[in-house]
Amino acid sequence: MSHTFIRNGFIASGLVNILAVLLLSRGFTNTVIPETDPVVMSNFGLLMIAVWGLVFLAVAPRYWHVKWVVGAFVVEKLIYAVVWFRWITTHEVAAVYARDLFAGVFYSVYGLNDFLFFLFFTAVFYQLHTRGTKPLSSELG
Template sequence: MSHTFIRNGFIVSGLINILAVLLLSRGFTNAVIPETDPVVMSNFGLLMITVWGLVFLAAARHYRQAKWIVGAFVVEKLVYAVVWFRWVTTHDVTAVYAKDLFAGIFYSVYGLNDFLFCLFFAAVFYRLHQTDAESSEVA
């Protein structure tokens, strides 16, 4: 993975967090998303997802100096992916679509997105760990 690819991955992750939440929640006015999962996807929870997006954007240029922050991103994305998997296997997403198309789309895809970016951040973390190990062997 090149530096440019990784930097762009951080940017895409941040933009998806911000733009998908703003679009699918209709600027935090879509009541179906927080009603469907009020613990995780309250309007405050959605706001925090956009804040994470800002953090991913901020880290895009400096990820090489922030290995452990990238590790935290892995954990954050894994938590959301696991929560989504538990939700999607115990609820009927078609019922959400019946209430609101945007909420249905949101609940259909957010965990898959988080899982894919969990893998991306894990690969970046591993690469940074390997680079650190190689640097210490040379020194």
């Protein structure tokens, strides 16, 4: 994977975390999301998802210096994907849609998003671990 692709992947992950939480929670005023899963998706939990987004953005320009932080991202995304999979297989997302469209969309997609970024961060970590990839100076712009 090229430096530009990886950097943009970190940026995309950060923006998705921040913007999806802000939009779908309507700026933390949507009560259906935290009522549906008060342990993981409380307003505090949603805020922490946005904070993770800020961390992904912060790491984007120099990800190759923090291989083990990228490894932590792998674990974080895996945890959210597994929690979502357990939730989606034991609850009726249609009931969430019946209460609120935005909350329904949130619960339909958040785990898929986390799984895709789990794969991305795993690939980045593997590349850093096996090749110690540092971008070429011409790629750093």
